[in-house]
Amino acid sequence: MNLDNNQECSSRNIPLPIQREVRQRCGFGCVICGMPLYEYEHMEEWAEVKRHVAEEITLLCDQHHREKTGGLLPKEVVKEADKNPYNLRKGVSKPYNLHFAGKEAKVEIGGNSFTCQDRGYGTAMVPISVDGTPLIGLVLADGHLLLNVVIFDEFNAPVLHIKNNQLYYSTSPWDIQLVGTKLTLREAHRKILLEIDFYPPNRVVIERGRFLRNGVEILVRPSNLLVTNNSTLLSGNHAHNCYGGLIIGYHEKPIGGFMAIAGVPRYLGDRKEALKFERESLSRIEQASPK
Ligand SMILES: [Zn+2]
Incomplete structure (x- = not known):
């Protein structure tokens, strides 16, 4: 884990290279449902950690983000899904993945x-x-x-x-x-x-x-x-x-x-x-x- 630039950030803006790392790790979608439009979510409370570390950030769609904020979606479930993101699960069809290939x-x-x-x-x-x-x-x-x-x-x-x-x-x-x-x-x-x-x-x-x-x-x-x-x-x-x-x-x-x-x-x-x-x-x- 490289904390050099990220320890004790005062800004909530996540640096672009970290966003890129999180996107790739989460399969370019909400880890719960795969939706390709999402928000970056700190799995630990931001107020406590105040740092941007790729491993501690996940992707949630608008709906699942609101459920988590409202307490309907437990933090543990999000953490589990983060380890096994929807878009990367075996056997899951990927209509949601905005995949690009070609020249x-x-x-x-x-x-x-x-x-x-x-x-x-x-x-x-x-x-x-x-x-x-x-x-x-x-x-x-x-x-x-x-x-x-x-x-x-x-x-x-x-x-x-x-x-x-x-x-x-x-x-x-x-x-x-x-x-x-x-x-x-x-x-x-x-x-x-x-x-x-x-x-x-x-x-x-x-x-x-x-x-x-x-x-x-x-x-x-x-x-x-x-x-x-x-x-x-x-x-x-x-x-x-x-x-x-x-x-x-x-x-x-x-x-x-x-x-x-x-x-x-x-x-x-x-x-x-x-x-x-x-x-x-x-x-x-x-x-x-x-x-
Ligand atoms: Zn979702």
């Missing part, structure tokens, strides 16, 4: 797509970015995909933050479901805010979503993307050997994408008109396509 990854979003080469640990893909903030990102790491999502509300305040599969921050209870390889995020029991399908080993499809940032609204549909501010409808764009998708606004470090839009009118769009335009455009496309 190339493909991201499809709203009927558009891009492919990129695996450049090794930490290769990042950015399907949507606004003003330098990636709203959704995927990182290739140790043969797994790490999901990054920031959801902002109408007032431009972050309401949910997932950082490398870690549920980092949320203001209200979120409903996060994983059925098979489909991940759905809902705000409480309301409408879907994000729906992602993982097709191991190297394809990710973002089917639905609503992204807001700095007065820009982007809607992701199964067949198209819509920027409601200026009725930009995107469908059928493909970029190869590229690390981005729809890139809006100024980026200090430029990202290539299948579409980059520098100037978008903010907060001013006529949402109703944009939705009407989308309906009309899609029905025209439908009529024009051969039966």
Whole structure:
């Protein structure tokens, strides 16, 4: 055990190399149920140990974390599961493991797509970015995909933050479901805010979503993307050997994408008109396509 840097930490932020070690040891999922979105949990009370040691930290999903905090899930059960994590158990099917393999990854979003080469640990893909903030990102790491999502509300305040599969921050209870390889995020029991399908080993499809940032609204549909501010409808764009998708606004470090839009009118769009335009455009496309 190497305690050099970790003894008596004052910060609750777990250093990244330790996070990586914990992820690998726990099979990239909640040790109880395998869910690939999780929180880092100190098995010993943080107030007592005040240190970050990989062996003392485990992964729990939102639900099991709450059960442990509420006393429904005994510490001993968590410790047992930590020794034999769900995703590493023999004979357990692994639909939950966001496994990645191959030289190339493909991201499809709203009927558009891009492919990129695996450049090794930490290769990042950015399907949507606004003003330098990636709203959704995927990182290739140790043969797994790490999901990054920031959801902002109408007032431009972050309401949910997932950082490398870690549920980092949320203001209200979120409903996060994983059925098979489909991940759905809902705000409480309301409408879907994000729906992602993982097709191991190297394809990710973002089917639905609503992204807001700095007065820009982007809607992701199964067949198209819509920027409601200026009725930009995107469908059928493909970029190869590229690390981005729809890139809006100024980026200090430029990202290539299948579409980059520098100037978008903010907060001013006529949402109703944009939705009407989308309906009309899609029905025209439908009529024009051969039966
Ligand atoms: Zn769990």
